[in-house]
Amino acid sequence: MxxxxxxxxxxxxxxxxxxxxxxxxxxxxxxxxxxxxxxxxxxxxxxxxxxxxxxxxxxxxxxxxxxxxxxxxxxxxxxxxxxxxxxxxxxxxxxxxxxxxxxxxxxxxxxxxxxxxxxxxxxxxxxxxxxxxxxxxxxxxxxxxxxxxxxxxxxxxxxxxxxxxxxxxxxxxxxxxxxxxxxxxxxxxxxxxxxxxxxxxxxxxxxxxxxxxxxxxxxxxxxxxxxxxxxxxxISKNNTLKIKSMQIHYETTGISICEFDNLNIQEINSDTFNELIHTEATFLDVRESWELPRILSRSSLEIPLNQIENRVTEIPKDKQVIVFCKSGNRSKLAIHFLTKHFGFKNLYNLKEGIKNCQIPV
Amino acid sequence: MNVTVLFFGMLAEVTQTSVLELNTNSMHLTDFQNEVLNLFPDLKKMSFKIAVNEKIVEEDVPLTAFSKIAFLPPFAGG
Structure with a gap:
């Protein structure tokens, strides 16, 4: 009323x-x-x-x-x-x-x-x-x-x-x-x-x-x-489209997944990753800031995938950099992008992402 | 035959015009689309939908001299 x-x-x-x-x-x-x-x-x-x-x-x-x-x-x-x-x-x-x-x-x-x-x-x-x-x-x-x-x-x-x-x-x-x-x-x-x-x-x-x-x-x-x-x-309705659930991520990078199929990406597995956590190696986390788990025992470069291009100067070119995300796809996209457009040769992908790693708390 | 082609947004920057009268032998949209992409190869890198006579079409429709064909890209800005 x-x-x-x-x-x-x-x-x-x-x-x-x-x-x-x-x-x-x-x-x-x-x-x-x-x-x-x-x-x-x-x-x-x-x-x-x-x-x-x-x-x-x-x-x-x-x-x-x-x-x-x-x-x-x-x-x-x-x-x-x-x-x-x-x-x-x-x-x-x-x-x-x-x-x-x-x-x-x-x-x-x-x-x-x-x-x-x-x-x-x-x-x-x-x-x-x-x-x-x-x-x-x-x-x-x-x-x-x-x-x-x-x-x-x-x-x-x-x-x-x-x-x-x-x-x-x-x-x-x-x-x-x-x-x-x-x-x-x-x-x-x-x-x-x-x-x-x-x-x-x-x-x-x-x-x-x-x-x-x-x-x-x-x-x-x-x-x-x-x-x-x-x-x-x-605009007509497309009845063949069926959305059943939200996607896990929606980042857009200007490149599609299929483009990097023929690119040779260097990868490490979760065991190597867990060993490297305790070393001086540079970690690049391309997930969004709200995603878990975070690595609290050491610092990582935190640059979400959609900001990679704008913040590329923060990523060192002269030493090994371990790139990771939740399941290994976004990190691959990031590596592909950085290799192709900025000539990086020092990037290593965490295969299948951080979801398979035991992160020390 | 002559058809009218409209380009919106960033597509008009590639073609350097928002309206074009094109003389074409293409009787169908797919052939015509290829003709336009050959004329402006940079369009191949871009995303767009095509409307024929103000209706977005997915299939290969026939064209006539009165067809008005619009190339419509997605916009992100807000």
């Missing part, structure tokens, strides 16, 4: 025939999780909070940087260095004290996604990388939640709704992550584009929650801010 103050606050949209008190009640009872509180997430969040979505989840592990401010309109100069999720919560509470806000100031992972998604009716994908987008897709399919999707490249933006009432999903359009595609930090973006696309997204969220209008499902809009052209493509 809406209070008199709420009725007054939302009065300009309440008088719409498609909303009325009943619609505003539906918004109040809606639970929307926004993943990524960046260029897309900020405008989405502002309008969802303004419109009276009753419970909003904000998920972003990132900190505010001054280079974000031209497009991430929830944040001010004084917020630099602080958590996006927590500052966004504070700003939105000021904007609308009648809504409940939940924050998740950490990374979306294949292991935490489904539990969090269960608590929401709808997911907003405002992330900036493919691994997050595929985690969102798979978890949303498994939990049967619609995903309002937006994505940008320079002056162009894509927007659609995936997995709405058994409609097409992200994987129906792009079954696997691509070989290469830069994010906004790498490609550049004019500040208004995420604003435009973000508001398209917010509009879809509100319509879904209200149960009114035509939902942008089964088709994708592509807006070009330079030419002011709006194109539409229809």
């Amino acid at each position: 809406l209070s008199d103050q709420e009725k007054y606050r939302y009065s300009r949209q309440l008088i719409l025939d498609n909303v009325k008190e009943q619609g505003q009640d539906r918004l109040k009872n809606s639970r929307v999780l926004v993943i990524g509180a960046g260029g897309l997430g900020c405008p989405v969040l502002l309008y969802l909070a303004g419109g009276g979505i009753g419970k909003i989840g904000i998920m972003d592990h990132d900190l505010i940087d001054e280079s974000n401010l031209h497009r991430q309109v929830l944040y001010g100069t004084e917020d630099c260095g602080k958590s996006k999720a927590l500052i966004a919560e504070k700003k939105l509470h000021g904007q609308n004290p009648f809504i409940q806000i939940e924050t998740y100031p950490y990374k979306l992972t294949p292991t935490n996604a489904r539990e969090i998604f269960k608590q929401y009716d709808l997911i907003v994908d405002g992330t900036d990388n493919f691994s997050a987008r595929y985690i969102i897709n798979d978890a949303a399919v498994l939990e049967n939640k619609p995903v309002v999707y937006g994505a940008l490249y320079k002056f162009e933006g894509q927007v659609t709704v995936f997995n709405y009432q058994n409609g097409p999903t992200y994987r129906c359009l792009f079954p696997e992550p691509p070989k290469q595609a830069p994010n906004c930090n790498e490609a550049g973006v004019l500040g208004v584009l995420p604003g435009i696309i973000g508001l398209y997204m917010a509009n879809e969220v509100l319509k879904i929650c209200l149960g009114t209008g035509t939902i942008l499902s089964g088709k994708m809009h592509i807006y070009n801010g330079l030419s002011s052209q709006l194109s539409t493509v229809q």
Whole structure:
């Protein structure tokens, strides 16, 4: 039920025939999780909070940087260095004290996604990388939640709704992550584009929650801010795709598994690994920071696979380096990548990964 | 026959245009796609889906002089 103050606050949209008190009640009872509180997430969040979505989840592990401010309109100069999720919560509470806000100031992972998604009716994908987008897709399919999707490249933006009432999903359009595609930090973006696309997204969220209008499902809009052209493509459901569980990892490196089949990778087994733990040998852990077990008895270089390229200078070239992950695949990818693109010759793969090793605690 | 080809995102940077009128002898999409990839070999390294007359297609559909063919890559930015 809406209070008199709420009725007054939302009065300009309440008088719409498609909303009325009943619609505003539906918004109040809606639970929307926004993943990524960046260029897309900020405008989405502002309008969802303004419109009276009753419970909003904000998920972003990132900190505010001054280079974000031209497009991430929830944040001010004084917020630099602080958590996006927590500052966004504070700003939105000021904007609308009648809504409940939940924050998740950490990374979306294949292991935490489904539990969090269960608590929401709808997911907003405002992330900036493919691994997050595929985690969102798979978890949303498994939990049967619609995903309002937006994505940008320079002056162009894509927007659609995936997995709405058994409609097409992200994987129906792009079954696997691509070989290469830069994010906004790498490609550049004019500040208004995420604003435009973000508001398209917010509009879809509100319509879904209200149960009114035509939902942008089964088709994708592509807006070009330079030419002011709006194109539409229809997407069909691929019924042969069946997602049964989350994948263990979703890292994208720009190379595919099959590429390294003919590469000669030097490997060590778990016995050798356990002996080397007690020596000065350099260990390179390419797992994510949350993965267990950690090796606590010695230090390792910790560089998750998707950061290898940016942090390549941290890896020594002049001595033996043992590369490992959970089961030996990501470490192989890392070795292949470093050998092929950076000429490393000193890398050894831990065969079948750390899961087979007895790690001293 | 002449067909209209649209390139989105990073694909338009490879082709250096977002719209192209192409005179082609290809009567089917697969042949036409190969023609485009030969014209712009750098596209072979990239991921995309193809829409014919604004509909994403997976199969080898026939083309006509009125066909509008769009090459659509995934975007990551947000």
